[in-house]
Amino acid sequence: MTLLSSCVANPGPPPVEEPMPTPEPSATSSAAPTPSRAEAVIDIGVDPLHSGLNPHLISDNSSFVESLAGLVLPSAFRDGVMDTDVLTSAEEVPADRDGVAQSLRYVIAPGAQWSDGTPITGADFRYMWHGMSDTPAVVDPAGYHAITGMRVSADGRTVDVDLATAVAEWRDLFSSFLPSHLLQSDASDFERALADTIPASAGRYMIRSVDRSRGIITINRNDRFWGENPASIDLVNFREVRSVTQGAEQLRSGQIGFLDTFPAETSVDAYSIMTGTQVRTVKLERELQLSLSTTSTVLADVAAREELRSLIDVPLIARIAAGRSSNLRVPDHQPAADATFTPALLQSLTAEQPLRLGVNVGDDASAAAGRAIVELLAARGVKAQIISTDLPEITGILLPRGRVDAVITWENTDNSATGLAGEWLCPEAPSSPRAANLSAYCTPESDAVARDVLSGIVAPEDASEVFERINEREHVTIPLLGDTRVQVLGEGIVGPDPNLNNWTSTAALSTVPSWRKL
Numbered sequence: 257m258t259l260l261s262s263c264v265a266n267p268g269p270p271p272v273e274e275p276m277p278t279p280e281p282s283a284t285s286s287a288a289p290t291p292s293r294a295e296a297v298i299d300i301g302v303d304p305l306h307s308g309l310n311p312h313l314i315s316d317n318s319s320f321v322e323s324l325a326g327l328v329l330p331s332a333f334r335d336g337v338m339d340t341d342v343l344t345s346a347e348e349v350p351a352d353r354d355g356v357a358q359s360l361r362y363v364i365a366p367g368a369q370w371s372d373g374t375p376i377t378g379a380d381f382r383y384m385w386h387g388m389s390d391t392p393a394v395v396d397p398a399g400y401h402a403i404t405g406m407r408v409s410a411d412g413r414t415v416d417v418d419l420a421t422a423v424a425e426w427r428d429l430f431s432s433f434l435p436s437h438l439l440q441s442d443a444s445d446f447e448r449a450l451a452d453t454i455p456a457s458a459g460r461y462m463i464r465s466v467d468r469s470r471g472i473i474t475i476n477r478n479d480r481f482w483g484e485n486p487a488s489i490d491l492v493n494f495r496e497v498r499s500v501t502q503g504a505e506q507l508r509s510g511q512i513g514f515l516d517t518f519p520a521e522t523s524v525d526a527y528s529i530m531t532g533t534q535v536r537t538v539k540l541e542r543e544l545q546l547s548l549s550t551t552s553t554v555l556a557d558v559a560a561r562e563e564l565r566s567l568i569d570v571p572l573i574a575r576i577a578a579g580r581s582s583n584l585r586v587p588d589h590q591p592a593a594d595a596t597f598t599p600a601l602l603q604s605l606t607a608e609q610p611l612r613l614g615v616n617v618g619d620d621a622s623a624a625a626g627r628a629i630v631e632l633l634a635a636r637g638v639k640a641q642i643i644s645t646d647l648p649e650i651t652g653i654l655l656p657r658g659r660v661d662a663v664i665t666w667e668n669t670d671n672s673a674t675g676l677a678g679e680w681l682c683p684e685a686p687s688s689p690r691a692a693n694l695s696a697y698c699t700p701e702s703d704a705v706a707r708d709v710l711s712g713i714v715a716p717e718d719a720s721e722v723f724e725r726i727n728e729r730e731h732v733t734i735p736l737l738g739d740t741r742v743q744v745l746g747e748g749i750v751g752p753d754p755n756l757n758n759w760t761s762t763a764a765l766s767t768v769p770s771w772r773k774l
Contacts, residue, residue, distance in 0.1 A: 295490035296773045298749060300765065301497035301506060301515035304471060306618035310450040311432050314393040314665050314692075315616050315647035319516070319540060319741060320494070323765035325432040327475065330376060330458040332362060332430040341483030342368050342376065342458070348426070351418070355404065357711075358422040362415040362430070367482035371457040374437050378408030378415040383436035385417075387446030392652035392689035395668060398677035398710055399423045401691075424712025425673045447648045460487040460769045471496030487769040500526045507533060507746045513773075514751075515744040516764055518621075521580040523742045534745040534756040537583050538764075541670040542739035544577055544621055546629070547694040548732055551686045552661035554605045561731035563602045564611075564662075566593040567636055568629065574737040577625035585738025602638045610639035614650040614663035622664040625736055652689040655696075663694055666739070671720045677710035680723055695732040702726055748774050 308316045311325040326334075330342045338346050344363040351359045368376040388400035405418040423429070435456040439449050453466045460483075461475040473494040477487045495512060497503040500520045506512045507530060515527070519537065527535045548555045548564065555561050570589035575581055593599075602611070611633065615626040626642050633640040643650070643660050654660040668675055678692030682703040686696055702723070709719035727733055743764050745756045750772040752759050761767055 296488065297491040297493070298489050298514070298768075298771065298773055299493045299495055299506075299512045300768075301503050301512040301517060301744075302494045302765075303517050304496040304498060305468065305473065306620075307616075308448075308451040309454055309466075310434075310447070312388060312394050313391070313447060313647070314395060314651075314667070315619075316450070317395055317666065317668075319542075319739070319763060320765065323763050323768075324473070324475075324494075325454075326459070326763075326766045327461045327768060328454050328457045328459045328463060329432040329434065330368065331432055333427040334431075336427055338427075341365065341481075346427075349416070353405075353418060355420060356418045358419040358426070360417040360419070360426055360429075362417070364413045364415070365482075366413070368458065369480060369482060370435050370437070371462045371478050371480050372438075373480065374435070374456070375412065376458055377412030378406070379412065379436045379441075380433050381415045381417070381430055382406055382408070383439060383441070383443050383446075384430055384433040386443035387434070387449075390443065391446045391648075392691055393647050393650075393665075393694075394691055396428065396672065396674045396678050397691045398681055398706070399426065399429050399674045401681070402710065421707060422711040423674065424710065428672065428674050460485075461492065464491075485769070488772050489768065492768060503527070503744070504530060507744060510746075510748065513746045513749040514764070515746075516741055518578075519580060519583045519740055519742040521582055524583060527742070527744045532747045536743050536756050538741050538743060538762040539585060540739040540741060540762060541668060543587060543667055543669045543735050544625060544664065544737040544739070545667050546625075546662055546664050546734040546736055548662045548734070549655055549658075549660070550695050550697045550730075550732060551656070551658060553658060554602075554609065554611050554661045557601070558730055560601050560605060563599045564633075565590070565731045565734055566597065567599060567602075567632055567638070568592060568734055568736075569632060570734070570736060572632075573625050573628050576628040577621045577737045579624070583740055583742070585740050587735035587738055589735065597636075599636050599638055602633075603636075606639040610641045611662070612641055612643050612654075612660045614647075614654060614660040615642055615644045616647040616650070616665065617644050619666075621737065622666075626664050651691075651694060655690050655694065656687045664736070665694065671716050673709050673712065673716045673719075676716055676719050676723065677706045680706040680726075681710075682706075697726075697730060697732045750774060 302320050309321055310316045311322045331339055332343055344365050346362045349359045349361045364376055385400055385403050388394055388397045402419040402421040402423050403417055404420045407416040438455045439445055454463050457478050460481050462478040464474040464476045466473050475492050477490050497517055500523050503515050504526050527533055548561050569592040571586050574586045578584055613626050615622045630640045650660055650663055680702045682698035683696050705719055705722050708714040752767050
């Protein structure tokens, strides 16, 4: 099946030159042996997992899922530096085809392979391209939409990528790519591929089991990892922690040696007074946002969006969404209108059809924020209701068809060139599935700036200022809550530094391969 699937033309953005067949796994290939419990084992407390494990889907994206993907999946570059375990080289090459603004060449390292023995090939790059181009609600898709063609060498190891628009931050492409030989060749399953597990690894770890009933994800060292610096810890159990009391008890008893969770009201106090613990809070470049659809019959008029913005008490929503007042990051906002203000336009527009607010099912913070917004609007005579379903349905069907007027999602706020471009590039059509520009806001000005920041003509910080001014005028996005994590280092683990505050990465779990057990 692997041989046949890689010989069939892949639908998607044309043109595509056919790749050579993906090499079959060797006759001796099998799943990597599982370490015994007698070997080095650590247990880590994390938030309950309510979604899948695909870090490229907005619905799945979280600090934990990103870190897990970094431990398990391969990337062309990590933090802007080429991963020499995965690639021999990656460079821009002269564009020699009409309509091509930029060409990239990736040469895959000879030993790079998946945990079942299948080599990493250009088919994995192609799967990533199609998945990010054709799937709604994905993280930073702009660079993939710029790709117009991909060519793979006979041995599958050299991948040439053609782009219609130059992408300045092209090193952000092909991060945490998936094992295409175990998935649909045309990437039509991209939004479901990692819903339950990650079927093969090409990192220092591989997933052993995902037990949602017990709230435990177990990864073991990938014995087929070919690169330098293999993991020191043999087995890692990620255990869900549902309360501060539970987390403190498990730290105290040694059931977990590290904890990385969404804070509660008393998290820092409770963990700080424990003997033998180090505690820090970190601010992530991630925000809970309310995106207003400019194609909605209720919110198409900027005056209606402005009225809605004036009714949102951001500090109140932030407290309710987070469930706390301490260690709370309230985004910059405009004060809500006082009680004497009457939102006459919204009252009229929602008299027969309530404003429909899409909320990703399973996301507690989004659900809490959504319910609070509905109550705030009801108090002002504006009818509203929650539409709770999975995010791909909201962004792929309901938003473009006008059956949802706004949506609450977690969004990255690192202001990267590809991230900014994705949020502001015009969609192909108002009825197109929403990728990153959930509001579908589109003007010649916004689209031009988005294209210029993508290609490097405009610096990301300058583009960010332009988009902030547009948003202040057009009210397409309302930030609600900044993402904060509490991390606790217990006894028995040696991490990147004896002092937790000196760990340079805010994504502490990404450093697990270097940890040692005392």
